Amino acid sequence: MLYVVLFFLAFSLLLYVLLAGADFGAGIVELLSSKQNRTVTKKTVYRVIGPVWEANHIWIIIVVVILWVGFPGFYNILVVYLHIPLTLILLGITLRGVAFVFRHYDVYKDKTQVLYDWMFRVSSLLTPIFLGITFSGLISGKLRVTENLETASFYTAYIGSWFNVFSLSIGLFFAGICAFLASILLIGEADKEERKRYVKKARITTITVILLGFMVLSIGYLQEKTFVLNFVKSPYSIVLIVLSALIILPLLRSIKNQSSIKTRTLAGIQVVLILLAAFVSQFPDLIITSDKTLSILDAVATKEVIKVLGIALIIGGTIILPGLFHLLKSFKMIKILE
Amino acid sequence: MDNLDAARLQMAFTLIFHIVFACIGMVMPFFMVVAHKKWLNTKNPVYLTLTKSWQKGVAIFFVTGAVSGTALSFELGLLWPEFMKHAGPIIGMPFSLEGAAFFVEAIALGFYLYGWKKLPEQFHWFTGVIVGIAGVASGILVVSANGWMNAPSGFDYANGVFTNIDPIKALLNPAWFTQALHMTLAAFTATGFAVAGIHAFQIYKKRQVELHKKAFKIAITFGAVAAILQPISGDLSAKDIAKRQPVKLAAMEAHYHTTKGTPLYIGGIVDNDKQEVTHKIEIPKALSFLAFGDFNAEVKGLNDFPDDVKPKNIAMVHYAFQVMVGLGTLLMVAGILFFISLKKRSWWTHKRYWLFFFLLAPLGFVALEAGWIVTEVGRQPWIIHNVMKTKDAVTPMPGIVYSFYMYLVLYGTLSIAVTWLMIRQIKFLNNSNIH
Numbered sequence: 001m002l003y004v005v006l007f008f009l010a011f012s013l014l015l016y017v018l019l020a021g022a023d024f025g026a027g028i029v030e031l032l033s034s035k036q037n038r039t040v041t042k043k044t045v046y047r048v049i050g051p052v053w054e055a056n057h058i059w060i061i062i063v064v065v066i067l068w069v070g071f072p073g074f075y076n077i078l079v080v081y082l083h084i085p086l087t088l089i090l091l092g093i094t095l096r097g098v099a100f101v102f103r104h105y106d107v108y109k110d111k112t113q114v115l116y117d118w119m120f121r122v123s124s125l126l127t128p129i130f131l132g133i134t135f136s137g138l139i140s141g142k143l144r145v146t147e148n149l150e151t152a153s154f155y156t157a158y159i160g161s162w163f164n165v166f167s168l169s170i171g172l173f174f175a176g177i178c179a180f181l182a183s184i185l186l187i188g189e190a191d192k193e194e195r196k197r198y199v200k201k202a203r204i205t206t207i208t209v210i211l212l213g214f215m216v217l218s219i220g221y222l223q224e225k226t227f228v229l230n231f232v233k234s235p236y237s238i239v240l241i242v243l244s245a246l247i248i249l250p251l252l253r254s255i256k257n258q259s260s261i262k263t264r265t266l267a268g269i270q271v272v273l274i275l276l277a278a279f280v281s282q283f284p285d286l287i288i289t290s291d292k293t294l295s296i297l298d299a300v301a302t303k304e305v306i307k308v309l310g311i312a313l314i315i316g317g318t319i320i321l322p323g324l325f326h327l328l329k330s331f332k333m334i335k336i337l338e
Numbered sequence: 339m340d341n342l343d344a345a346r347l348q349m350a351f352t353l354i355f356h357i358v359f360a361c362i363g364m365v366m367p368f369f370m371v372v373a374h375k376k377w378l379n380t381k382n383p384v385y386l387t388l389t390k391s392w393q394k395g396v397a398i399f400f401v402t403g404a405v406s407g408t409a410l411s412f413e414l415g416l417l418w419p420e421f422m423k424h425a426g427p428i429i430g431m432p433f434s435l436e437g438a439a440f441f442v443e444a445i446a447l448g449f450y451l452y453g454w455k456k457l458p459e460q461f462h463w464f465t466g467v468i469v470g471i472a473g474v475a476s477g478i479l480v481v482s483a484n485g486w487m488n489a490p491s492g493f494d495y496a497n498g499v500f501t502n503i504d505p506i507k508a509l510l511n512p513a514w515f516t517q518a519l520h521m522t523l524a525a526f527t528a529t530g531f532a533v534a535g536i537h538a539f540q541i542y543k544k545r546q547v548e549l550h551k552k553a554f555k556i557a558i559t560f561g562a563v564a565a566i567l568q569p570i571s572g573d574l575s576a577k578d579i580a581k582r583q584p585v586k587l588a589a590m591e592a593h594y595h596t597t598k599g600t601p602l603y604i605g606g607i608v609d610n611d612k613q614e615v616t617h618k619i620e621i622p623k624a625l626s627f628l629a630f631g632d633f634n635a636e637v638k639g640l641n642d643f644p645d646d647v648k649p650k651n652i653a654m655v656h657y658a659f660q661v662m663v664g665l666g667t668l669l670m671v672a673g674i675l676f677f678i679s680l681k682k683r684s685w686w687t688h689k690r691y692w693l694f695f696f697l698l699a700p701l702g703f704v705a706l707e708a709g710w711i712v713t714e715v716g717r718q719p720w721i722i723h724n725v726m727k728t729k730d731a732v733t734p735m736p737g738i739v740y741s742f743y744m745y746l747v748l749y750g751t752l753s754i755a756v757t758w759l760m761i762r763q764i765k766f767l768n769n770s771n772i773h
Contacts, residue, residue, distance in 0.1 A: 050452060051452040064412065069433065072424070076419050076423045079733075080735065083741075090409040093408055094408075098405060100401075106759055107762055304504065305430065308431060312431060312438075316434065316438035330457075
């Protein structure tokens, strides 16, 4: 049953990255659009993510619940030591969510729209950056997990692990992935000139993601981060990264041909490969502190709890997934049946 | 301010904020689908306009409830890591089911909000019903988790270690039913009276009277029925607390001394130093009867509990309890008056009738928040009743007070923004030409 739970954890995290990622990215694409194109982009973004964005963001709640129920030790480290970046993520999620709804449900469209728009765009960029930064805190090798926190300074205990160049590079990398997913999603949702703009954006973001990926690896390598050293040494990671490199050309070609289904599929595979590559070399030791590695399987909940959690997830999954699929299909985020 | 106080304040403040939005988000869909059904049956455009404007309200309240709920799911751990480390696996069941229910709600809401003219009429309407049902289900599940904090069960505890964890038993803890029933009725009462009150004000001001009367009737019917049923649930809750948390009962009524045939205090000023309540109305033997069903039963006073197991702020618990019961009774009377007014329609022509219901608008929520203060402050110093103290659960990170200030500004601003949006919404509605 532990594997069922781990599967749902990975699956929820993956869907969060793909769906919420595209969703954050839509705001980044809007931010990066030129002034005269923003209004058009705003309309398209609303049409595409409006019906689904709330559902997209619930995956993070599922991830959190699985962590605290099934892996309380891991969750505890996350909430104690990464309190500050997590709070900043929440701030971003809140401002972004309300701005998105306010700007579409405010009955009078007046000057306040400018405020909503900027709140939405800026928080769409900053939230994924902080998501990446928070993740980096776990693997930066600067986390000082200790019983007697009083002896550590506030900086070493609560700031040092995520406030550094390596963390920032991971944050930017994740924001890049979001923008990449969104531009590819938007290609299939627009016509003519607008479609061409997203094609261009998709190309630029693809290249940007590759460059940012190299940046993360180089910084990590130069700073001798355990995470990156394990990554480049692991044959599995190398194979996965080679595979993802191999589909870059078909992806770029498919972007050029504006084929929406093929592009979306390839982009999805691309992100899955990158995530797998990152996790496979490290699993299950997902926390790298200043002096040791901690496994997510340390302090896992008892067998009975895992069993019940697994059953709950299977039941929940059978209710939610078909509904979600129909929602995505009805509003054409999935274009399989056309 | 020390860290514990700051963390408690932040938790209290964010919960007080979230509860309002969560309640409206779970109850308003029911008003919306009733109006929608009436539109489908009568094809009266007033109902369509009403449905669509309530739908905008639902969307705005739902998102605010959803984001503050997401924040809370993190805050539980951010502020109380020791609590979550041990309680997380035990109360994971209600939370994971709540996650599922919330997911269903969000999916159904996506269908409903964007399904106009795209989905078959009846199916579209039905997705709205699912929004409501899923909302109530997630409310009940969250309250069940809180019930577990009041009536911990489904584990063995010795020397700081939790063993033999049974998540199902924890979900169905002894407090879950009474608390969930009380809270669900409270949510319907509070939202019903709040929405009805806003529409009553528009009728009072003679704006779009036809529409607002229809809206008023739908909302107040839900609110009035719930308010009339609430005392029964309140009685169940009181008896339950008397049995399981006698110290909370003593604090609610500010009884310092153990007595038999204990009177019920109404109102009064608590003097914690002299250990007495002055300026109160006393109903002889009533508390003994209400709590134990026996006029001569013994009610244990606060003095017979050790200092380290009873709440410090007796006055706050007592006042909050008085506010809850007082306002609940007032709303029940108002509910009965509404049903009488259905027979005596001449009342509806009086301006005072509408002013009365307008003035009641915020009171349901005041009562509801007061009720949560009773149950949460009344449980102190415990975070898990008789198992873990709140001070032992708080985060080791110093400086929580700054995080509290951040939430104060953020949610303060959001409250103003949402109110302002609602005012604009109503203004727009009043200026629109329906026919």
